[in-house]
Amino acid sequence: MKKNRMNIIKRLIGISIIPLGTLWIMLAFCSVRGVILFESEGNYIAFFRAAAAVMLTTFALSINLNSGRFDFSIGSISLLSSVVSATVCMKLGLPVGVMLILSLILGAVLGAVSGIIYVFIQLPPIIVSLGVALLFEGAAFAFTKGYGVSFVTNIELISFPGILNYSLVILIGLVAIIFLFEYTQFGYEYKTLLSGQKVAVNIGIKEKTNAILCYIISGGLMGVVGFITATNTGNIQIALNFGSIGVMFTAFLPMFIGGFIGRFCNEKIGYLLGAVTTAFISLTYARLNVSSSVQQIVTAIILVIFLIYLNNENKLKQLFMFDRKVYADKEQK
Amino acid sequence: MKKVLALALCLMMVGTLASGCGKETTENKGNADNIGITEAPTQEGEVTPDVTEGAKKVEIDTSKTIKIGVLVSDATTPEALAFRSYYTDYIQKQYNVEFVYSDELKDAAGEKSAIDTLVTNNCKAIISFSSFDRPAQIEQCAGAKVYYAVATGTLTQEQYDKYKDNEYYVGAIGPSLEDEYQTGYDMAKRYIDLGNTNYAIFGGAIPYFTDMHIYRAAGMLTAMVEAGGADANYLGATTKEAIVQQIYADSGIQTGNIGSLSIVAYVGGYDMNDAWFAQCAQMAQTKDLQVILAVGNGSDFFGAAIKGADVKIASVDAYASSYGDAMNAGMLDYLAGKFSASIGPVFAAVYSTVNGYPIRTDEGYALALSQGYWIAASSDEFQKYYAVDSSKESPAYTKSALDILVGSDYKTFSDFVSKYSFDEVVQLSK
Numbered sequence: 001m002k003k004n005r006m007n008i009i010k011r012l013i014g015i016s017i018i019p020l021g022t023l024w025i026m027l028a029f030c031s032v033r034g035v036i037l038f039e040s041e042g043n044y045i046a047f048f049r050a051a052a053a054v055m056l057t058t059f060a061l062s063i064n065l066n067s068g069r070f071d072f073s074i075g076s077i078s079l080l081s082s083v084v085s086a087t088v089c090m091k092l093g094l095p096v097g098v099m100l101i102l103s104l105i106l107g108a109v110l111g112a113v114s115g116i117i118y119v120f121i122q123l124p125p126i127i128v129s130l131g132v133a134l135l136f137e138g139a140a141f142a143f144t145k146g147y148g149v150s151f152v153t154n155i156e157l158i159s160f161p162g163i164l165n166y167s168l169v170i171l172i173g174l175v176a177i178i179f180l181f182e183y184t185q186f187g188y189e190y191k192t193l194l195s196g197q198k199v200a201v202n203i204g205i206k207e208k209t210n211a212i213l214c215y216i217i218s219g220g221l222m223g224v225v226g227f228i229t230a231t232n233t234g235n236i237q238i239a240l241n242f243g244s245i246g247v248m249f250t251a252f253l254p255m256f257i258g259g260f261i262g263r264f265c266n267e268k269i270g271y272l273l274g275a276v277t278t279a280f281i282s283l284t285y286a287r288l289n290v291s292s293s294v295q296q297i298v299t300a301i302i303l304v305i306f307l308i309y310l311n312n313e314n315k316l317k318q319l320f321m322f323d324r325k326v327y328a329d330k331e332q333k
Numbered sequence: 334m335k336k337v338l339a340l341a342l343c344l345m346m347v348g349t350l351a352s353g354c355g356k357e358t359t360e361n362k363g364n365a366d367n368i369g370i371t372e373a374p375t376q377e378g379e380v381t382p383d384v385t386e387g388a389k390k391v392e393i394d395t396s397k398t399i400k401i402g403v404l405v406s407d408a409t410t411p412e413a414l415a416f417r418s419y420y421t422d423y424i425q426k427q428y429n430v431e432f433v434y435s436d437e438l439k440d441a442a443g444e445k446s447a448i449d450t451l452v453t454n455n456c457k458a459i460i461s462f463s464s465f466d467r468p469a470q471i472e473q474c475a476g477a478k479v480y481y482a483v484a485t486g487t488l489t490q491e492q493y494d495k496y497k498d499n500e501y502y503v504g505a506i507g508p509s510l511e512d513e514y515q516t517g518y519d520m521a522k523r524y525i526d527l528g529n530t531n532y533a534i535f536g537g538a539i540p541y542f543t544d545m546h547i548y549r550a551a552g553m554l555t556a557m558v559e560a561g562g563a564d565a566n567y568l569g570a571t572t573k574e575a576i577v578q579q580i581y582a583d584s585g586i587q588t589g590n591i592g593s594l595s596i597v598a599y600v601g602g603y604d605m606n607d608a609w610f611a612q613c614a615q616m617a618q619t620k621d622l623q624v625i626l627a628v629g630n631g632s633d634f635f636g637a638a639i640k641g642a643d644v645k646i647a648s649v650d651a652y653a654s655s656y657g658d659a660m661n662a663g664m665l666d667y668l669a670g671k672f673s674a675s676i677g678p679v680f681a682a683v684y685s686t687v688n689g690y691p692i693r694t695d696e697g698y699a700l701a702l703s704q705g706y707w708i709a710a711s712s713d714e715f716q717k718y719y720a721v722d723s724s725k726e727s728p729a730y731t732k733s734a735l736d737i738l739v740g741s742d743y744k745t746f747s748d749f750v751s752k753y754s755f756d757e758v759v760q761l762s763k
Contacts, residue, residue: 042618046611053607146414150655152636153662161637232610235633238409240437250606279607286611291540291585292604 014264015273018257022277026284035287041163043283048166050282053228055170055275058251058258059177060221062271063214065255066194069125071215073114074222075244076136081106081219082226083140083236086149089157096160096231103227104220110136111219115212133242141238152234160231169224170272177217178268186213222247253303254278256310393688393740399458400431401683402451402479404444404470406463408437410630411653415673415722416462416485422725424680427732441466445473452477458503458683460484460676468492475501480686483507484679485671486545487701497698503686504700506679506750508671512705513545514573516669517552520647521626523667523710525560529623529645530594532557533616536601537629540584549628549649550586551577561592597622614638624666632656632665639664649706652715652722660712668715669706672722672758677730678702678750681738690740700743702750718755729758 030037038044057074064071085102088094094102118128151157181187189210192200201207225247230236254274261270281302285295309316403420407413420432433454435447444463448470451459458480461470467488474481483505488496496502508516524532534553537546554567554576568587570576580586586599598616602609617625617638624645625635631648636659639646647667650656659665682692682700692700707722709715721729738746752761 040618042614043611046607046614050607050611141409146409146417147411147653147655148409150633150658152633152655152664153658155640158637158640232637233613233634234637237605237633240408241439243437246605282607283611285608286615289599289612290608292602292609293540295604295606295608 011264015261015269018261019273019277019280022280026280029284030287033288037280037283037287039287043287044163045161045166046286047279047283048163048170049161049228049232050279051272051275052166052169052173053225054250054254054278055272056173056221056225056228057247058254058271058275059173059268060218060225061248061251062255062258063218064125067190067211067214069118069211069214070129071114071125071218072129072242072245072248073132073136074218075239075247076133076140077107077110077114077219078222078226078229078247079236079239079244080136080140080143080226081110081223082230083143083149083238085223085227086151086157086230086236087143090149090151090154096157099157099231100160100224100227103223103230105223107223107226108216108220111215111217111222112212114219115215118215119208119211130242133244137238137240137242137244141240144238146238148238149230149236150234151230154234158231158234160228166228169228173221173224174268174272177221178266180217181268182266186210190214250278253299253306256303256306260306260310393685393690395429395688398429398431399684399687400433400454400456401680401687402448402454402456402459403432403434404438404447404451404459404461404463405435406438406465408434410650411655412651412671413462415651415653416676418725419673419676419728420680423728424677424735428684430680430684435463438463438465441469444470448473448477448479452479457687458482460679460683462486468495471496471499471502475499480683482679482683482700484676487703489544493699493701497701499699500691502699503682503691504679504702506682506700506702506704507675508545508705509703510544510548512703513548514552514555516649516706517549517626517628518556519552519708520549520649520667520669521553521556522560524624524626524645524647525556525594531597531621531623532594533598533600533619533622533625534586534596535613535616535625535627535629535631535634536586536599537627538601538603539580539586539628540601542581542584546628547577547580550580553626553628554580554586554591557591557594557596561590561594563592565592565594567591617644618642632659636664652707652709652719654719654723657712657715657719660709660715666710668709670709670718670722672707672718672729672755674722674729674758675704675753677728677735678704678738678746681735682746685739685741688740692738692741692743692746694743700746702747704750704753707755721755721759729755730761734761 027037038047060074061071081103084106085099088102089099114129114132117132118125121128181190189200189205192205193207193210197207254271254277257274257277258267258271261273281299405413417434424430425432433451433456435451438444438447444465448459456479459474460482461467462484464486467483471481478501480501480503482503485507487505487507487509534550536550537543539546539550551573555573558565558567558571567576568579570579585601586596588596588599598619600612600616613634617635622644624647625631627646627648629648630650631646633655635646645666646664648656648665649669652670652672656665656668660668685692694700707718709718738749749761752758
């Protein structure tokens, strides 16, 4: 009973230490500069938007990356799906909800294209995804003749940003992903393939179908990310020559954090908390007007420190356990 | 017999060489006093928008298709697309030229590689919209014996002094830094005169030390210092030079009071990440903010954030339809925009040079001509400019207007370029 309670406490600490610790540090930085981190509704909206977009991007990246498929095309999927959905909704005068659904569907379709190309060409996923990224960037350029899409004057389509809407996106996204990966046959097969592809294939799991489904889900999520980004400013700028790749890098830190938190709870909840952690950091950058060069340095340092910790965790544990053992021996004497 | 034949052949060769040398001399001088230069032919009934009385020009052989390389560091903004459209959709159809565009360049190494590709592709000249390392571009082009010109920009005085007598450097035509400064100054002055006191500045590429953005911002700050009262200053700076220096030192703009006026918020860069979007929204929603002065595109980044607030946005960019919509909806209040055909004269200079008639100053130096913006302060003005600027059949500088420049003398050329206001340009093209 006591052991059980200790386990729960340990898990709670493991789940919350990084996001709460980060929040505490960010609040401390802000108070030193005389700034309130969450001062206005706009600050909350910025926080929830960042958490929603980063969480979905992290899901999208991790679905394929956990299976060894590095997917550089997710940014271009978000770009092309939002470009097409925004253009259609502007031309037909459709409401913002339709744009969200359209973005999701288009993202899934583009993800399917990406997955089918990967499965049929059978080249390393890095190469295939780079090619697909160029293809989708070029398609977005051609579709808009390079001008991108500006719907800044369309009040309906820029009405989405809000705490409630972003919270719903987070909630629905999290529940849907947990359901898909924990409670469906696809999810079981996905996990089986992760634990040993050869055995999984030998027992009848179709790895190609599973891979395409992963790309479809990843694409759908990136469609929603594209929607969130586009409706934030009412403007979509075209990226060329791998300009869309940057989106995926926003997901690395939360993915590593999520991987750590995932030891204490569902990994997907870990990704959400990783996204929340990075959203605290992003908001602090904004509130303190931190220059982009400093932002990049700080983010890189956090990432490196975290990776150093993860790679040397056992050594640290050994050191810590050794100290405790020595201390216990001293106490006994 | 053999000796006579050999002597005759030698004489023929010498004669040929001599005539070749003679031709080279006359072609390369290319000013109005040269042999072979004729008055501009005027046919009865033909409209000849001659800007200089007594202007002289040469007739050149344009039978060969000339490949011209174009270096671009931006391929997706409205300004870049409008420029490209003017060259590929209009100029290429009117003249015997083929434009070969580079990819979107990211750095000086990319420029070097792109020039190599264009030279290999048999381009006789390169027009550059990319400014990572202009001296290296000029030297590389000169080394490859390919002509080089700068579009919509200028060299620094130091760079110009170094390369002005390089025969392969055709010159630069575009807003000078003085023009950029004045553009920012006029923009801020307009809102100061309207009684606004609280400003936010969007610094665009100031953190990356982009000269034109720094000078536009310096113009804005100088206007505020001048209007802010007796002791008004920007971090102690009161002159244009000192303010420019301060912006370079900070690679940004500090918020605070400038006498009776206030800079209540500032955002720079184009990070496009969550923190940057949050900064933009935060800036647009700053309490008591009245005007956002943007050194670049303002309405696309701040338009949605100011909805419902009485905040005006002023931008510097180009005449794109999205800005027309923003102006019509009241999200954009003021636009200083480059017109797409403003890159026509630099093409004419390159075209003339490649065909053997370089247009140089009276001292034989490369061109260094300034050309500013069209200012739209209302939706009606914007639509008037946009109609001309976006036309693919009859743009601001038509072929008949540019024909004045091809093979012309320096005075004709510089007079033409200096008349860049909307009314003057429309008049020239009529």
